[in-house]
Amino acid sequence: xxxxxxxxxxxxxxxxxxxxxxxxxxxxxxxxxxxxxxxxxxxxxxxxxxxxxxxxxxxxxxxxxxxxxxxxxxxxxxxxxxxxxxxxxxxxxxxxxxxxxxxxxxxxxxxxxxxxxxxxxxxxxxxxxxxxxxxxxxxxxxxxxxxxxxxxxxxxxxxxxxxxxxxxxxxxxxxxxxxxxxxxxxxxxxxxxxxxxxxxxxxxxxxxxxxxxxxxxxxxxxxxxxxxxxxxxxxxxxxxxxxxxxxxxxxxxxxxxxxxxxxxxxxxxxxxxxxxxxxxxxxxxxxxxxxxxxxxxxxxxxxxxxxxxxxxxxxxxxxxxxxxxxxxxxxxxxxxxxxxxxxxxxxxxxxxxxxxxxxxxxxxxxxxxxxxxxxxxxxxxxxxxxxxxxxxxxxxxxxxxxxxxxxxxxxxxxxxxxxxxxxxxxxxxxxxxxxxxxxxxxxxxxxxxxxxxxxxxxxxxxxxxxxxxxxxxxxxxxxxxxxxxxxxxxxxxxxxxxxxxxxxxxxxxxx
Numbered sequence: 339x340x341x342x343x344x345x346x347x348x349x350x351x352x353x354x355x356x357x358x359x360x361x362x363x364x365x366x367x368x369x370x371x372x373x374x375x376x377x378x379x380x381x382x383x384x385x386x387x388x389x390x391x392x393x394x395x396x397x398x399x400x401x402x403x404x405x406x407x408x409x410x411x412x413x414x415x416x417x418x419x420x421x422x423x424x425x426x427x428x429x430x431x432x433x434x435x436x437x438x439x440x441x442x443x444x445x446x447x448x449x450x451x452x453x454x455x456x457x458x459x460x461x462x463x464x465x466x467x468x469x470x471x472x473x474x475x476x477x478x479x480x481x482x483x484x485x486x487x488x489x490x491x492x493x494x495x496x497x498x499x500x501x502x503x504x505x506x507x508x509x510x511x512x513x514x515x516x517x518x519x520x521x522x523x524x525x526x527x528x529x530x531x532x533x534x535x536x537x538x539x540x541x542x543x544x545x546x547x548x549x550x551x552x553x554x555x556x557x558x559x560x561x562x563x564x565x566x567x568x569x570x571x572x573x574x575x576x577x578x579x580x581x582x583x584x585x586x587x588x589x590x591x592x593x594x595x596x597x598x599x600x601x602x603x604x605x606x607x608x609x610x611x612x613x614x615x616x617x618x619x620x621x622x623x624x625x626x627x628x629x630x631x632x633x634x635x636x637x638x639x640x641x642x643x644x645x646x647x648x649x650x651x652x653x654x655x656x657x658x659x660x661x662x663x664x665x666x667x668x669x670x671x672x673x674x675x676x677x678x679x680x681x682x683x684x685x686x687x688x689x690x691x692x693x694x695x696x697x698x699x700x701x702x703x704x705x706x707x708x709x710x711x712x713x714x715x716x717x718x719x720x721x722x723x724x725x726x727x728x729x730x731x732x733x734x735x736x737x738x739x740x741x742x743x744x745x746x747x748x749x750x751x752x753x754x755x756x757x758x759x760x761x762x763x764x765x766x767x768x769x770x771x772x773x774x775x776x777x778x779x780x781x782x783x784x785x786x787x788x789x790x791x792x793x794x795x796x797x798x799x800x801x802x803x804x805x806x807x808x809x810x811x812x813x814x815x816x817x818x819x820x821x822x823x824x825x826x827x828x829x830x831x832x833x834x835x836x837x838x839x840x841x842x843x844x845x846x847x848x849x
Contacts, residue, residue, distance in 0.1 A: 367552055367804065367805065367820040368552065368820050368821065368822070369550075369552050369553075369554075369820070370552075370553070370554050370821075371553050371554060371555075371820075371821040372553065372554060372555040372556070372557055373553045373555070373556045373557070373577050373578065373803070373816060373819065373821065374557050374559075374575070374576050374577045374578070375556060375557065375558045375559070375576070375577065375578045375579070375816075376558070376559045376562040376566075376567045376570060376576045376578075376579045376580070377398050377558060377559070377560050377561075377562065377579075377580060378394075378398075378561070378562060378563070378564060378567070378580055378695075378696070379394060379395045379397075379398035379399075379560055379561070380395075380536070380560055380561040381395065381522075381536060381560060381561070382395055382398045382399040382402055382538075382560060383395075383399050384399060384402060384403050384406060384509060384517070385509060386399075386400075386403065386463075386464060386497030386499060386501070387463060389497055390757070391743060391753040391754075391756075391757050392740040392741055392742075392743065392753065392754060392757055392758075393741065394603070394694070394695070394739060394741055396741065396743065397602075397741040397743070397812070398560075400496070400497070400743065401812075401813070401814050402538065402540075402558060403499060403511075404499075404513065404813060404814070405513055405514065405515040405540050405556060405816060405817070406447075406509075406511040406513045406515055406516060406517060406540070407499035407500060407501050407511035407512065407513050408422050408423050408499065408500060408511065408512050408513050408548075409422050409423065409493060409494060409495075409498055409499055409500065410422060410423050410424035410427075410438055410457070410461075410493050410494075410498070410500065411424055411427070411490055411493050411494050412494050413490075413491070413494045413495075413745060413809075415809060415810060419490050419494065421441070422441075423440060423441050423444060423452065423457070423500055423512065424438040424439060424440060424441065424477065425439055425440070425441050426438070426439040427439070427490070429489075432485050433482070433485040433486050433487040433489070434481060434482050434483075434484070434485055434486065435479065435480075435481050435482075436479065436480045436481075436482075436486070436489055437474065437477065437478075437479050438457075438477045438478050438479075438480070439476050439477040440452065440454060440457060440476060440477045440478070441547065442476075443547065444512050444547045445512065445545060445547070446502055446510040446511065446512055447510055447511060447512070447513075447516040447543055447545075448510055449545070450502075450510075452500070452512055453473075454473035454474060454475075454476070454477055454478050455473055456500060456501075456502050457471075457473075457477075457478045457500050458471045458472060458473050458478055459502075459503070460498075460499065460500045460501050460502075461478065461480065461493075461498065461500075464496070464497045464498045464499070465480070465492070465498065468482060468483045468484070469481065469482055469483075469486075470482075484769075485769060486769065487769055488746040488747075488748060488749065488769055491744070491745040491746040491749075492744060492745070492746045492749050494745055495743065495744050495745040495746070495811070496743045496744045496745075496749070497743075499511070500512065512546070512547060513543065513546065513548075513817075514542065514543055514546045514548060514549075514550070514551045514817035515540035515541060515542060515543055515551060515556060515817070516540065516541055516543050517538065517539070517540055517541075518539050518540065518541040518555075519537070519538065519539035520536075520537075520538050520539075521536055521537040521538075522536055536559075536560040536561055537557065537558065537559050537560070538557075538558045538560070539555060539556070539557050539558070540555065540556040540557075540558070541554065541555055542554050542555070546817075548817070551816070551817040551818075552805075552817075552818070552819065552820035552821075553816075553819065553820065553821060556816055559576075562579075564580070564581075564582035564585060564696070564698075565582075565585070567579035567580060567581070567798070568581065568582075568585050568588075568589065568798070571594060571798045571800060572592070572594070574800065576800070577799070577800045577802065577803050577821070578797060578798070578799055578800070578803065578806075578814075578816075579797070579798045580795070580796065580797060580798075581594075581596055581796035581797060581798045582696075582698060582796070583639045583640065583642040583643055583698065583793060583796060584638075584639065584640055584642075584698060586598075586640070586642045586796050587640050587641075587642070589798060594798050595798065595799045595800070595801060596796055596797065596798055596799075597796070597797045597799060597806065597808060598794040598795065598796050598797070599794050599795040599808065599809075599810055599811065599812045600651065600653045600794060600810045600811060600812075601644060601651045601653070601742075601792035601793060601794050602741060602742055602793065602794060602795045602811070602812050603739050603740065603741050603742070603792070603793040603795070604646055604649065604651075604739070604740045604742070604789060604791075604792055604793075605643075605646070605694070605699070605702060605737070605738075605739050605789075605790045605791050605792075605793060606646065606649075606737075606738060606740065606787055606788060606789045606790055607625075607629075607690075607706065607735055607736065607737055607738075607787070607788040607790065608735070608736045608738055608758055608786065608787055608788075609622060609734065609735055609785075609786050609787075610733065610734050610735070610736070618677070619785070620673045620674075620676060620677060621673075621677065621688075621715075622785035622786070622788075623670075623673055623785060624670045624671075624673040624674050624713060624715060625670075625688075625710060625713075625715060625717075625785075625788065626663070626785050626788050627664075627665065627666045627667070627669050627670040627673070627713070628665070628667060628670040628709045628710055628712060628713035628715060629663070629665065629706065629709050629788065629790065630665050630705075630709050631645035631646065631663060631665070631789075631790055631791060632645050632665070633705075634702060634705055634790060634791050635791050638701060638702065638705055639698075639791065639793070642793075642794070642796070643791040643792060643793050643794075644791060644792040645663065645790075645791060645792075646663070646789035646790055646791050646792045647661040647662055647663040647789060648661040648778060648782065648789060649751065649754060649778055649781065649782065649787065649789060650742075650747055650750060650751060650778065651742070651792055653810070653811075654742060654745070654747050654750065655747045655771075655774070655775075655778070656747075656771065657771065657775045660775070661778075661779070661782065663789065667712060667713055670713035670715075671713050671714055674713055674714045674715055675714075685716075686716065687716040687717065687718040688710075688715070688716060688717050688718070688734050688735055689717075689718055689719075689720040689733050689734055689735065690703055690706060690707065690717050690718065690719050690720060690733075690734075690735040690736070690737060691719075691720045691733045691735070691736050691737070692719065692736075692737045693736050693737060693738040693739075694737065694738055694739035699737060699739065700719070702737060702790065702791075703719045703737045704719055706737065706790075707719055717735065720733055737790075738758070739793075740754060740758070742811070745811060747774060748769045748774055751764065751774065751777065751778060752764050755781065758787060759786065759787075764777050795812050797814075802821050802822040803819050803820075803821060804819060804820050804821070804822070805818050805819050805820060806819055
């Protein structure tokens with residue numbers, strides 16, 4: 339089997355199409371103003387130590403953390419690694435020992451200099467076991483217990499930021515912004531039964547090594563429902579919002595600027611370990627064959643999703659096209675007819691819990707139950723326990739959403755398996771594409787995880803926002819955007835950099 343090296347082609351094409359749609363950036367950027375952002379996540383953490391791999395809240399936290407912290411390297415839209423806090427790097431022939439030279443003169447937001455020791459502490463925490471990070475004279479050395487040819491992909495994504503943790507719990511970064519205000523969610527004064535969304539405010543870091551951002555502030559409101567975000571973008575109460583897949587078509591019909599990433603989120607079913615051990619292979623096979631992924635993607639999600647045949651998307655692994663998940667209702671019914679008595683899903687319902695937030699995922703759970711009934715399988719979406727303190731029903735099947743965090747396919751698959759299959763670890767050297775493919779094929783053939791659909795990220799961008807150029811894999815480069823000064827939501831700003839700015843930002847210079 340031959341694997342292509344151009345796995346970024348589809349993602350890059352998506353970005354080029356988005357840039358063509360949004361148009362080229364204006365010739366004269368303006369400094370100043372407040373960028374208003376609204377997100378669905380009800381809470382986020384800017385501390386990578388608190389992030390759960392694959393969770394949607396972690397995805398939101400990573401976006402906001404990139405405003406405050408930097409990584410050693412970045413990856414541009416053409417799959418080329420670019421210097422960030424590291425200016426040079428090299429490795430031995432086996433890919434086990436890597437050396438990185440730190441950028442001189444970089445300071446944290448409190449004015450203290452970045453040192454190799456800071457990088458050592460951050461990277462040892464983020465990379466975890468299997469890596470040893472030590473300080474060098476002008477940088478760091480990272481040694482791996484096994485070949486790590488994908489180390490740059492790991493360092494350019496996920497939680498691998500360089501952070502300084504103060505003894506009082508304060509987190510310092512070298513990024514283009516710093517946090518000036520953080521308001522926790524609280525009851526609304528007008529309606530005590532309602533929860534007021536949380537808010538985080540970021541201020542431009544005039545001393546950032548990468549140059550001063552164009553906007554003065556980024557104000558992020560959390561916990562906003564999808565429909566409210568959509569309406570706020572329409573009436574000008576927000577500049578950047580997340581667009582739910584079922585609202586994308588409506589938004590485009592109404593002329594909203596909508597950007598989309600490569601597929602970022604996998605929606606799938608997971609059998610609990612206890613049930614997977616008790617349930618027959620026929621049960622899992624029958625349910626897999628009964629699932630109508632095409633209808634989920636084209637009807638339920640209005641053609642704004644892709645049927646999922648694999649755990650990793652094509653743009654990340656390069657081999658997803660080799661997998662197939664064909665629906666075969668007749669074969670599913672035949673397997674169902676051969677079930678022994680007492681099997682869950684036959685004579686008693688198999689209970690399905692939706693572990694992803696939002697009405698859209700609940701509808702997908704109900705669609706799974708409908709598909710199962712067509713094959714004479716009993717799947718029941720479990721409801722929360724009532725107010726009478728009755729115990730929650732036993733759960734055997736989960737519908738979950740997994741957000742891809744890493745640009746390394748092997749690191750992503752390892753994190754997925756460890757999180758979703760209760761600590762299971764992949765054997766062998768999964769940095770080799772052939773072995774990685776074999777491991778994923780084995781996992782799919784076990785039918786403990788049943789992929790459903792892949793969802794891109796959709797972002798609504800108001801017309802007053804210029805130079806929006808997010809990456810295909812979902813990084814928001816908010817330090818590079820600027821606002822129309824005449825917009826009523828922003829303050830009047832000069833055409834040039836503020837007088838107290840030590841470094842003027844050059845659009846596109848930051849990788």
